[in-house]
Amino acid sequence: MTLKDSIRHQSSHITNSTMEKDEAARLASALMDVKLTEPDITKNQQHNALFDPVNRIDSDEFTDTTRTLKEKLIHATSDDIQALEHLMSTRLDEGRGETLFEIGVEDDGEKMTLTDDEYQQALITVGKIVEKLDADFSTVEERGKHNQQQQGILATLMIRRRLKTVEDLLEIRIAVVGNVDAGKSTLLGVLTKGILDDGRGKARVNLFRHKHEIESGRTSSVGGEILGFDSKSQPVMHPAGTGRKLTWEEICTKATKVLSFVDLAGHEKYLKTTVFGMTGSAPEFVMLMVGANAGMIGMTKEHLGIALSLGIPVLVVVTKIDRCPPNILQNTIKELGTILKSKSCRKIPLFVETDTDVVMTAQNFVSERLCPIFQISNVTGQGLDLLRNFLNILPAQTKYDMEQPFHYEINETYSVPFVGTVVSGIMMSGVIHVGDKVLIGPDHSGNFNMTTIKGIHRKRVTVPAARAGQSVTFALKNVRRSAIRKGMVLLRYDKDHPPPKCSKRFEAEVLVLYHSTTIKQKYQAMVHCGAVRQTASIVSMEKQLLRTGDRAMVQFEFVKTPEYLTIGSRMIFREGRTKGIGKVTRLLE
Known part of the structure; x- marks a missing residue:
């Protein structure tokens, strides 16, 4: 069966929707009006x-x-x-x-x-x-x-290939988003621990990082879990019946490929944290969780819109199908199909039901038009094998340049006893070794200071070097944690070159996705650009007013401190329900 025939066959499940046109229009307008270019598969x-x-x-x-x-x-x-x-x-x-x-x-x-x-x-x-x-x-x-x-x-x-060193470990980052109680943490617990849920949240408890998360059962921070596959495509699971859990070091030693899941908050009051997780952790894919009994409610559409605005491929997982009546499940599928095929998304929904669908979808997922949909149950295990097989063969998409100078974005800081200050983040380009001198900044004055890499950890395993595209942690020499904030960068130190420049003002080409009235000069919003998260105000723009759907060249100025930005970086600005996307075109000062 060809890709075209398979898509036509799979889409027949949802094309016979009896929804009225005004209802479909309402669902489509609920998403942000993201203009996506027509891709060439x-x-x-x-x-x-x-x-x-x-x-x-x-x-x-x-x-x-x-x-x-x-x-x-x-x-x-x-x-x-x-x-x-x-x-x-x-x-x-x-x-x-x-x-x-x-x-x-x-x-x-x-x-x-x-x-x-x-x-x-x-x-x-x-x-x-x-x-x-x-x-x-x-x-x-x-x-x-x-x-x-x-x-x-x-x-x-x-x-x-068989793994020789942890440095060669293939890593794919996946952001897990969805509304509250969609089953995000539960699914990660089932996938990574190798056990089914008991229907009362047993599988997700080990993923929570704070006491209030355990008490409420809701994620409020950017958590993480890993799922490893060895060279024979077998998942690296905890030994059954022993009660012992494998550490990250043991998983990375046995695995050849690792999927790093970034578990993001589903509640509206943690939206700022969720947006930071989707921009700062540089995920290659987004896994959108939809509860079969609830449908596309709450923050589900918001998270889908953010993924589309960042241009990240999306796969949908419909959970809780074991406890959902057939008519409610059918309504959820119809609504999901209507939204994915709307002008805002322009996706081709493809229901994955066999291993043939898994292979065909994974091969063409890079086109960004296909949107695979899995229907699973964390209690009975239905559909989990198909999802696990899909994750096993999912290809790495983002290409990083190791020939460019070293560039590392900080998205988390720690203070480790007997080690000192440790930073966590993503290697955007270059190669770094233990003992190399680097520049860290910009500080509140916009300056960069020199430090030395004391140690490198990848998935909690000590490694002598790190390469572009990897998520690693660095132990820094003679740097206080209080002097570091999220959004700072580590750059190559070269005494023969002038220090890097940071910017408090920058110009960007923006698209206003939604605003209830108009945007004028001096308008302030929270700007997310990679690991940078800071309030910025509009100092000038080529139009007097901006409304929903308008495009324009806009100059922003950070309110507090200058930041290190790169031309071509994608950004999101938001304030309440106001949302916009853009791309940095020029650094001013």
Whole structure:
């Protein structure tokens, strides 16, 4: 089944909605009017050739046009082994240590019509090749093995390199958002602890960080959990029946790929913390939780709008389907489909029901048009295997440049006994080693001070170096915690170059998503730009007034201290229900 046919088939669940047009318009207007450009799925697939279902050998040096891929897999010669090894090695490098490989389809898309014996021989050949690459493989999808109507066996394999050091650990950050009581913390507890919930919140207790969170059962801070997968795509779980929990160090030692979940607050009064978590933690994906019995209520639409405004791909998880009547579940699905297909979202909802849907959705998720929807129960375990399989093969999307100078954004600070001041954040570019001198700032006066990296931890494991794209913690020398605030940065120290400049004023191209009246000069709002979170006022703009839907070039000035910004960074400004997005175009002073 093609992607187009599959989407048409999946969407048939919700296209027959009996909602009136005015009701659909009301739901669509409830979301912020985010203008998204029409993406080109074909171009994105070409750019992300790593996850193209057709196995191609692009190097003429290793291409043998006289032999099909089926012959190379079943009757492999030394040249065939060399060609396939080159193909897999290249794709593993492109995929940062992992890639999908499809068996059963030729280079031109024709089926191989593999018998069971031929399929087993193909797996043996693949096993020999991945062993040479110091990797393992696992079958994530298999079709036609027990189906007499399908011609031949088709399978999708996940090939993943074995981990040598924690420095090479593949990490994907996912922000978990949704309304209060949507099941965010419970799902993370079930996924990471390997146990089902008892229906009364047993699985989520270990995720809470504060006493009032345990008492109220609601998250108020930016929490975090990790889920690891080894080179054979098996989740790294706590040992069953022992009562012992694996530490992060043990998980990272056994895992090859780690998904870092950022558990964000669902209550409206913690919206500022939620927005900071979605901008400061630099998530690659957003997992939107929707309670089947409640639907798209409260902050659900708000969180979806923020994810869309930041351009982050979204996957939807409908929870509590075990306790929801069928008619209520159907209404929730209809409402969800209406909102996702509205002008504000322009998403293609795709209900994931089989492993085939999982593979196809993960391959095309980078297009930002597809929105996979999972229906799960944390009590019965229904749908959890599909979600776990999807997370296992989910490709890393964001590309970071290690050739650029070192740049690190601070989003959390700690004071550790016998260690000193420790900062946590995201490596935006460059490479850093223990003992390197760096600049930290800007302080309240806009100056940068020199310090030294005493130690580096990644997922609580000591490492000698860190690279761009990783979330790491640094122990700093001779720096007081009181002198550090969220939004400060660490930059490369170079005595031959002038100190970096920070800005109290900057210019940005903005789009007003919603405002009840008009925006004028001297208007103040909270600006979120990466880890920066500070109130700024409008000092000038090219129009006299700004209303909902208007675009304009606007100059902002921070109220308190200057900040270190980079041109091209995406920003959000909000004040009450007023919301806007923008991009930094110029740094003024």
